[in-house]
Amino acid sequence: MKAKFINLIIFVLVLIPTINAQKVIRNLGFEDLDVVGRLISWEIRNPNNTYQIKIDTTQSHTGKVSLLLQSSIPNAQKRGAANAFSLIKAPNLNQKSSIKITGFIKTEEIEDGTAFIGLQLNGAKGTLTEVNTENKNIRGNTPWTEYSIESPINSDVKSISFGVQITGKGKAWFDDFNVTVDGVNLGENITLKDL
Known part of the structure; x- marks a missing residue:
């Protein structure tokens, strides 16, 4: 009896990772952090180290937190840009026609630049398409506002990157x-079978 119980436990422990292997937390509201406090499913880029990029618990559209990108030096010529992005591997887009990303942005005293959302479709040999909301000139002081970008997709798309960026002070x-994708909300838990 004890041997059967141990075998059952081993079977369950082996099966659980297999069941969840395709589950990917997208962290679309920035609420999920790993054990050392880093954002799950987002990569941060701050090449000139001229921005603070952090989870802010004092501001949020919904939930408890938001992602804050803030300039940390006054010199605009040395500032550059900072961004955070998430990647969706998308091998099964043969029958799909469009992708849409929406997100909320709030700004405070942005000048000499802008804040925006971007979307990049990648193929086997590199970038196929890039679109963003930079032309919306999101600057100054703005309340939480929803922005969206959309792009056609085809079978050449192998992955999709989307994210946020700030330039300026x-x-x-x-x-x-x-x-x-094609009007279907993929939600927080996007799996390869969803696409």
Whole structure:
């Protein structure tokens, strides 16, 4: 009896990772952090080390937190840009026609630049398409506002990157992203079979 119970436990422990192997937390509201406090499913880039990029517990559109990108030096010529992005591997887009990303942005005293959302479709040999909301000139002081970008997709797309960026002086908060493919909301737990 004890041997059967141990075998059952081993079977369950082996099966659980297999069941969840395709589950990927997208962390679209920036609420999920790993054990050392880093964002799950987002990569941060701050090449000139001229921005503070952190989870802010004092501002959020919904939930408890948002992602804050804030300039940390006054010199615009040395500032550059900072961004955070998430990647979706998308091998099964043969019958799909479009992807839409929406997200909320709040700004404070942005000047000499802008805050925006971007979307990049990648193929086997590199970038196929890039679109963003930079032309919206999101600057100055703005309340939480929803922005969206959309792009056609085809079978050449192998992965999709989307994210946020700030240039210039000031602060920008980002929260509550949404990803839809052909109008279907993929939600927080996007799996390869969803695409």
